[in-house]
Amino acid sequence: MxxxxxxxxxxxxxxxxxxxxxxxxxxxxxxxxxxxxxxxxxxxxxxxxxxxxxxxxxxxxxxxxxxxxxxxxxLEASGHVENFKEPTVECTKCQRKFRADHLLQEFGKMTDTETEKLTLQDIMDELKNRNIRCPECGGTFSKAEQFMTMFATTxxxxxxxxxxxxxxxxxxxxxxxxxxxxxxxxxxxxxxxxxxxxxxxxxxxxxxxxxxxxxxxxxxxxxxxxxxxxxxxxxxxxxxxxxxxxxxxxxxxxxxxxxxxxxxxxxxxxxxxxxxxxxxxxxxxxxxxxxxxxxxxxxxxxxxxxxxxxxxxxxxxxxxxxxxxxxxxxxxxxxxxxxxxxxxxxxxxxxxxxxxxxxxxxxxxxxxxxxxxxxxxxxxxxxxYAYTKRNKRTLLSLSRDLAPIQMSVFPLVNKDGLLEKADEVYHRLTNEGFTVDWDSSGSIGRRYARADEVGTPLGITIDYTTLEDGTVTLRDRDSWKQVRSNIDNLPDLLHAYFRNKIDFEDLGQLIERRKDG
RNA sequence: GCGGUCGUAGUCUAGCCUGGUUAGGACCCCGGCUUCCCAAGCCGGGUACUCGGGUUCAAAUCCCGGCGACCGCACCA
CATH class of the missing domain: 3.30.930.10 (Bira Bifunctional Protein; Domain 2)
Structure with a gap:
């Protein structure tokens, strides 16, 4: 393959x-x-x-x-009209295109100040007079044309x-x-x-x-x-x-x-x-x-x-x-x-x-x-350069100041009031000026994976504990580490984080996850 | 612009050679069930033959042309 x-x-x-x-x-x-x-x-x-x-x-x-x-x-004054135009000729035998002025300089011993002044007809004449043939196959050249690489309009x-x-x-x-x-x-x-x-x-x-x-x-x-x-x-x-x-x-x-x-x-x-x-x-x-x-x-x-x-x-x-x-x-x-x-x-x-x-x-x-x-x-x-793989999953490891979406909010399950709580957190963060995504589709793992693929640095997950004590889980895209933090502290912490003043682990209490799953 | 290769759902692709299929799969996406943390599972749903012409009873499939892509040449002031 x-x-x-x-x-x-x-x-x-x-x-x-x-x-x-x-x-x-x-x-x-x-x-x-x-x-x-x-x-x-x-x-x-x-x-x-x-x-x-x-x-x-x-x-x-x-x-x-x-x-x-x-x-x-x-653009005439700047020299672009003159220089953005390239005289080209095409070999009638092998169809290769050449810069006519380069041919004259290389094989016709003309200087670039000389070739610059030539009209298309002059170019054809000079190529003929100096008996310059296609350097690839020896063929003759078709009519010279100017290719203007600026877009013209009126x-x-x-x-x-x-x-x-x-x-x-x-x-x-x-x-x-x-x-x-x-x-x-x-x-x-x-x-x-x-x-x-x-x-x-x-x-x-x-x-x-x-x-x-x-x-x-x-x-x-x-x-x-x-x-x-x-x-x-x-x-x-x-x-x-x-x-x-x-x-x-x-x-x-x-x-x-x-x-x-x-x-x-x-x-x-x-x-x-x-x-x-x-x-x-x-x-x-x-x-x-x-x-x-x-x-x-x-x-x-x-x-x-x-x-x-x-x-x-x-x-x-x-x-x-x-x-x-x-x-x-x-x-x-x-x-x-x-x-x-x-x-x-x-x-x-x-x-x-x-x-x-x-x-x-x-x-x-x-x-x-x-x-x-x-x-x-x-x-x-x-x-x-941000593209990497982790456990067969695509990970865009964009730096936190480049990542388009700064964080995603995930209700761990879509019932028992978690959706509503997540919605509340989402709006609180967008009101703070953060670029926040929201995803409640599929399993939590799938949502993390989606976020990783587009390079979102932080995942914020609302779970049952959130309803009890107002804390959420923050997950780091690159290390998959998680910390727990109170919602009320998030705005200040996140502003500091995205200004590179603090690291991920300063965002809250590091938590251990059991490995099964 | 030349030569080679190619164009099938959001993405990747099978099918094309040897015309006749409800055009298949995987991933993805959406909805539901489930789910207390890393693409799990089950049910349901979604979207495609690049465009135009021709050959033919019949074209994704064969032929011609356009458009586009990739690679090489040239070009990249």
């Missing part, structure tokens, strides 16, 4: 229990779009909030929200008013920089984040939640004075180790990561910018918090031609997934003043900062360090 991999198991569970599934299924489905069900959207929200607590709040990074549709001129009733779905949330930040900077009273460094939907018209997306045409991105643009790029908080992470696959090693086909501390990486110039190193260290810690051990993470340095058009040094953070191997979850790029300068030029608006000094003062365009995360991928990663 075919062995199911984790992706398959998780997809099945995700559909059945309401985490996520492919969108538009009743119309046959369309790849690249994903629907988050009730549990999935809760998990995503919790992950987002955790990110805010972990990454944004400590650095006082400001969060904004800008529109998804952007006017064409904005704005309003005028068809010449072109707009695009934004391919990154970053541009919204650059475009609004002037006002944000002003409202932040000109402070630098200044971090600005945006968590939002972006659109990329992938040619053929596969891999479920990993490659989507519409997804949620977390972009942080961290603005710096280029003459004062010191990271004052680097000390906090300087002994954190990073596993780095360096570009120079990659060139020699060596993808063995070197493990260095943040301190070393910076002092040896492996990571050129201190803030970039800092954000990478935080990214590593964040993934550890999501349940990914450090050996299952690495950073891979992008080669020059792999980098986006705006980046001068870039690392991708990758996480090992059972089905797809090393998978990018975040990108860390030094964007310099590329974007602000381009928007300044195109809009004619001054986007410089000013700093006073003894010699008078100077104007400059701030530089940008950008950490960028794919939120949907993080959701999947958290699920895959």
């Amino acid at each position: 075919k062995q199911k991999d984790k992706y398959e198991i998780i997809s099945e569970m995700a559909k059945r229990r309401g985490y996520f599934w492919p969108s538009y299924e009743i119309y046959g489905g369309i790849s690249g779009f994903l629907t988050f069900g009730p549990l999935g959207s809760l998990l995503k929200k919790r992950l987002e909030d955790k990110f805010r607590r972990f990454y944004l709040q400590p650095l006082a990074i400001l969060e904004i929200e800008t529109s998804v549709i952007m006017p064409g001129n904005v 704005i309003g009733p005028y068809s010449d008013s072109v707009g695009y779905g934004r391919p990154e949330a970053a541009q919204g930040i650059f475009v609004e920089f002037k006002r944000i900077f002003e409202s932040a009273r000109g402070r630098l460094p200044l971090g600005v984040a945006q968590i939002g939907r972006v659109l990329r018209n992938e040619i053929s997306p596969r891999q479920g939640p990993i490659r989507l045409r519409e997804f949620t991105i977390i972009d942080i643009e961290f603005f710096l004075d280029p003459e004062d790029k010191k990271c004052l908080v680097l000390k906090e992470v300087e002994n954190e180790t990073l596993r780095l696959v360096l570009a120079e090693n990659k060139m020699k086909d060596n993808t063995e990561p070197v493990t260095v501390t943040v301190k070393e990486a910076v002092s040896k110039g492996i990571i050129k910018e201190e803030w970039q190193a800092y954000f990478m260290a935080l990214a590593k810690r964040f993934l550890v918090e999501l349940g990914v051990p450090e050996e299952q993470q690495r950073f891979i340095e992008k080669l020059e031609w792999e980098r986006a058009h705006y980046s001068v040094q870039g690392f991708d953070q990758e996480v090992y997934l059972e089905r797809w191997g090393w998978t990018e979850v975040s990108g860390h790029n030094y964007r310099t003043d590329y974007d602000l300068s381009r928007h300044m030029k195109a809009s004619g608006v001054d986007l410089t900062a000013f700093k006073e000094s003894e010699s008078g003062g100077r104007r400059f365009v701030p530089h940008v360090i950008e950490p960028s995360f794919g939120l949907d991928r993080l959701v999947y990663v958290a699920l895959e």
Whole structure:
């Protein structure tokens, strides 16, 4: 029998229990779009909030929200219109598709600045003149075509008013920089984040939640004075180790990561910018918090031609997934003043900062360090790493701050007033702001199993003793341990528990269970 | 976009080759009985042949096309 991999198991569970599934299924489905069900959207929200607590709040990074549709001129200024378009040719013999500009560079000895300027007809001419054939089979090429990976639309009733779905949330930040900077009273460094939907018209997306045409991105643009790029908080992470696959090693086909501390990486110039190193260290810690051990993470340095058009040094953070191997979850790029300068030029608006000094003062365009995360991928990663088996039962061991449902209330049997009592407890807890589920169907064991499968950390069981003395049983998802606690104490205890102030065993009196059953 | 494989209930699947079944099973879900703590048991219930066309007396089954999925190639700024 075919062995199911984790992706398959998780997809099945995700559909059945309401985490996520492919969108538009009743119309046959369309790849690249994903629907988050009730549990999935809760998990995503919790992950987002955790990110805010972990990454944004400590650095006082400001969060904004800008529109998804952007006017064409904005994305022309940013270089996306130019760079999101790839000229491709197809071999007439073997049907393989190639990036025409890459062929000309590799076999035609043209530089990328030369190929960038070519029209489609020029490309065909150059391929012919330079006698470039299919590198696979030697065949000739069909007509070149441009593939635009941004979603285009028109704005309003005028068809010449072109707009695009934004391919990154970053541009919204650059475009609004002037006002944000002003409202932040000109402070630098200044971090600005945006968590939002972006659109990329992938040619053929596969891999479920990993490659989507519409997804949620977390972009942080961290603005710096280029003459004062010191990271004052680097000390906090300087002994954190990073596993780095360096570009120079990659060139020699060596993808063995070197493990260095943040301190070393910076002092040896492996990571050129201190803030970039800092954000990478935080990214590593964040993934550890999501349940990914450090050996299952690495950073891979992008080669020059792999980098986006705006980046001068870039690392991708990758996480090992059972089905797809090393998978990018975040990108860390030094964007310099590329974007602000381009928007300044195109809009004619001054986007410089000013700093006073003894010699008078100077104007400059701030530089940008950008950490960028794919939120949907993080959701999947958290699920895959939380997935375990216990006694042949599926257990999602999501951390208590990520679990969509925080607790379930179970009447041990459905009679003698236990249902009513359970209902009372349920409402008391929801009134406290907890996300609580209710389940009275099937045996208590079955209900625990259901709760385990969706990762609910606590089970609260109402039994006959509850009617006598107002205590309930709390059951821990991972250890199956149980404690007994008075209902009146629950709100305070549970708030503390979910803020990670106390452990499970602090929730009440540990009780022994006999093993029969 | 190309090649290979594939599409049956909420999920996984048998059946397809060799057309004719009330389309079977498992899990799951719901209701009831039972049940003082880990998917127990009993009774009852639930949902399916991806879509369209063709061949045929008859199509889940054969043929063509669409859509979609998975794997490989390419692509992933």
